[in-house]
Amino acid sequence: MYSRLYVHVPFCREKCGYCAFASAPPRQDELAHYPALLLEELKSHPTPSSPLRSVYFGGGTPSLLLPQQIGYLRGEIGKNLGIAPDAEITLEANPGTVTASSLSAFKDAGINRLSLGIQSFNDHFLKKLGRIHTAAQAEQAFREARSAGFTAISIDLIHSLPGQQLEQWRNELHQALRLGPEHISIYGLTIEEHTPFAHLYPPGSPLLVEEDLSADMFELADQLLTEAGFEHYEIANYCRPGFASRHNCGYWTRDGYLGLGVAAHSFFRDGHGLRFSNADDLPSYRHALHAGHSPSTTRQYLTREEAMSEYLFLGLRLTSGISLAGFEEECGISLESAYRSSLTDLIRLGLLRQQGDRLVLTPRGMLLSNQVFSRFL
Numbered sequence: 001m002y003s004r005l006y007v008h009v010p011f012c013r014e015k016c017g018y019c020a021f022a023s024a025p026p027r028q029d030e031l032a033h034y035p036a037l038l039l040e041e042l043k044s045h046p047t048p049s050s051p052l053r054s055v056y057f058g059g060g061t062p063s064l065l066l067p068q069q070i071g072y073l074r075g076e077i078g079k080n081l082g083i084a085p086d087a088e089i090t091l092e093a094n095p096g097t098v099t100a101s102s103l104s105a106f107k108d109a110g111i112n113r114l115s116l117g118i119q120s121f122n123d124h125f126l127k128k129l130g131r132i133h134t135a136a137q138a139e140q141a142f143r144e145a146r147s148a149g150f151t152a153i154s155i156d157l158i159h160s161l162p163g164q165q166l167e168q169w170r171n172e173l174h175q176a177l178r179l180g181p182e183h184i185s186i187y188g189l190t191i192e193e194h195t196p197f198a199h200l201y202p203p204g205s206p207l208l209v210e211e212d213l214s215a216d217m218f219e220l221a222d223q224l225l226t227e228a229g230f231e232h233y234e235i236a237n238y239c240r241p242g243f244a245s246r247h248n249c250g251y252w253t254r255d256g257y258l259g260l261g262v263a264a265h266s267f268f269r270d271g272h273g274l275r276f277s278n279a280d281d282l283p284s285y286r287h288a289l290h291a292g293h294s295p296s297t298t299r300q301y302l303t304r305e306e307a308m309s310e311y312l313f314l315g316l317r318l319t320s321g322i323s324l325a326g327f328e329e330e331c332g333i334s335l336e337s338a339y340r341s342s343l344t345d346l347i348r349l350g351l352l353r354q355q356g357d358r359l360v361l362t363p364r365g366m367l368l369s370n371q372v373f374s375r376f377l
């Protein structure tokens, strides 16, 4: 049914201008009471048939919870659901919310992978983005995490920031490489609806980076990171060998996962797949649990066609692509029969490539991945 657990922490000290995630500054005792709500929800779900292979505390800003709260949650998750001895246990942390001692305490609480939301090493851009930390604080947090004993550290970087030049992005990448993380996630800034950035930068805004420059930034990242020995294993993700995010790979290969908390999504391997998601605001989530109801507000059993689309647009994100035999086994139809004309077109356009049993995006296909995926919807 599921083998992975995602825990959403919907709090941030301040809201960043570009962010559309479910998060807000916590009020009064919300932070203190949130773990109890998570446990209440956890106990309402079936237990997995084998211990969890990964646990991911995401957000929001999970590092706003105290290490003792994370340790308590980890203990209760282990007691109630079981956690495999070699499970990957990730905590997302905002560099503006951690100290040398809290990082040490998170490590002692059982976190073995840290994902630091650095986003930029340039104070001008950090300020524009509305981040609560400076570049110096981000570097300090990284070094303190290393001293605390974290051997798997991921950092996030954003390119295509308003007014950003290619050389500035090159500097960002060099600074990231100098720090020496095991994993780097690279995103191009997207302007999401209902965010302050959507008002600041309406479509066509001259301050935004041109599409060609954005593509150059993606390609520069790919060149510098692969030259430095990183594996490009997913459209937006690079790792040192052996340090791919096991939890996130589970999403792309359609492993089942349970999502706990406000706005958390779950996927169970039931039939062609069952997706459900929780109320996306804390009062509704809390109210449902206190009334003894499920906090989920959406629930959808996938049809075979939907499962087929998902298999493709999730699996093709990985540079290893998808297995043709795997597709047929899971969906009961060969890829050729299901998508003959789309496949022929996309291969002819140089966006997809078949290598034996694998179908993969070409480098150009990665740049235009949304167009590729739209052919499988």
Ligand code: SF4
Pocket (backbone or CB within 6 Å): 011, 012, 014, 015, 016, 019, 020, 021, 023, 059, 060, 061, 094, 117
């Ligand atoms: S810290 Fe992350 S989740 Fe929080 S507002 Fe900023 S981008 Fe969004």
